Amino acid sequence: MxxxxxxxxxxxxxxxxxxxxxxxxxxxxxxxxxxxxxxxxxxxxxxxxxxxxxxxxxxxxxxxxxxxxxxxxxxxxxxxxxxxxxEEGGAVQGMVRIAAPEAFTSVFLVPAMAALQARHPALAVELIAATQRVRQNRSGVDLEIVVGRPQVHRAYATPICDYALVLYATPAYLAREGTPTTIAELARHPLNYYIESSLQVDELDRAIQALPASPASIRSTSVFAHVEAAAAGAGIGLLPDFLGDADPRLVRVLDGVFSHPLGYWAVTRDEGPRNPVVAEALSAIREHIAALPGKG
CATH class of the missing domain: 1.10.10.10 (Winged helix-like DNA-binding domain superfamily/Winged helix DNA-binding domain)
Structure with a gap:
């Protein structure tokens, strides 16, 4: 027995x-x-x-x-x-780990989590800034924000917000080197963007497929390096519109001619949506973005 x-x-x-x-x-x-x-x-x-x-x-x-x-x-x-x-007093406690692209983390995620933690001081938040494709297995994060609609098994995916990659440069650079009026004319201008060999996200790679080959330029794994390279007059930057439009040093290039639409998606494993802490974090992200001008 x-x-x-x-x-x-x-x-x-x-x-x-x-x-x-x-x-x-x-x-x-x-x-x-x-x-x-x-x-x-x-x-x-x-x-x-x-x-x-x-x-x-x-x-x-x-x-x-x-x-x-x-x-x-x-x-x-x-x-x-x-x-x-x-939580009888409305408090949420525990820890939530979120992986998201660098720009999304700084512009959207940090203020959303700061507001959430202000409401729930016992909640610990860990943010992993990484521009990469969605993980295919559980890997230590509760919530992932990725570029483009993800293809992953046993996961819950939902759209968060749309944005676009747009070309930007400084007025001084355009005055010195000339303002391109067609996509073909971009071939004369350095393009500040990701290092091609290290780019892991297909949607970001597709953004440059419609553009001509670039002369020697400054390439980086950091989107904020793309911004600073363009702002320093080192060429034209291919930047998220929410970064480029907010930078007073930059103006749009080929506005109305070139724009590559993209979207951020949130991904949780099959247990994630039932985790109250993850649900609170996802709700806080949505609320913060919805309150922004042009995003609601």
Whole structure:
């Protein structure tokens, strides 16, 4: 006769919840303030108590088993109940990790999270500024903001806002080098943009496919380097319109002739929308952008 299963401990269940959401034991350990071995030990104890594997390693990373989804549902109900007790005064607590492109992080994400944290001082926020394609597996973030509609499995994706890549230069540069009136005339002007070999986002790569080859120019992995290169008179910058229009040093080039429309999308793993902290963060981002002129 099989021995009765030991009752799962609450700390083991909450540890599993963190690991399931973040996809890495190390990330869960950081959030919980414990070490990697503690996370591994707790999850192993929970699997022993429940009589099977909760997480399995696949080619795409950690995946949750059917038994794990049962444990996840229980853990989320407990989390919601505990949070309900703690949030009678409207407070949200815990940690949210968000990865987003550099420009989005600085212009939209930081002020949105500052406002959210002002309302909920117990909420910790970690922002990872990175312009890259969406991750195909859980990799330590709760929410990702990416350029273009993402193609990813077992994830929830929703549009956040639209923008465009537009050409900008200083009046002094245009007076010195001439103002191009056609796309073909751009061939005489250095184009400040991303380093082609390091560009990971297809939508950003497509933006320059309609433009002629550029003379030697300043290229960078940082969008703010593109802005500063254009502002320093080093050529024409291909910039997000919300950065270029806001910079008094720059004017549009070929306005009405060239513009590459893009959009930001938010991506969460399948557990993400049920995480109240992630839901609050996503709501705060939407509210902040909707309140901006021309974005609402």
């Amino acid at each position: 099989a021995s009765p299963l030991r009752e799962p401990q609450l700390d083991a269940l909450m540890t599993f919840l963190a690991a399931a959401r973040l996809g890495r034991y190390t990330a869960a350990a950081e959030v919980l303030g414990v070490n990697h071995s503690t996370v591994s030990r707790r999850i192993a104890a929970l699997e022993e108590a429940m009589g099977g594997r909760l997480l399995v390693r696949t080619a795409a990373g950690w995946d949750i088993t059917p038994l794990g989804r049962r444990a996840l549902a229980v853990a989320e109900r407990i989390e919601a109940s505990v949070r309900e007790l703690a």
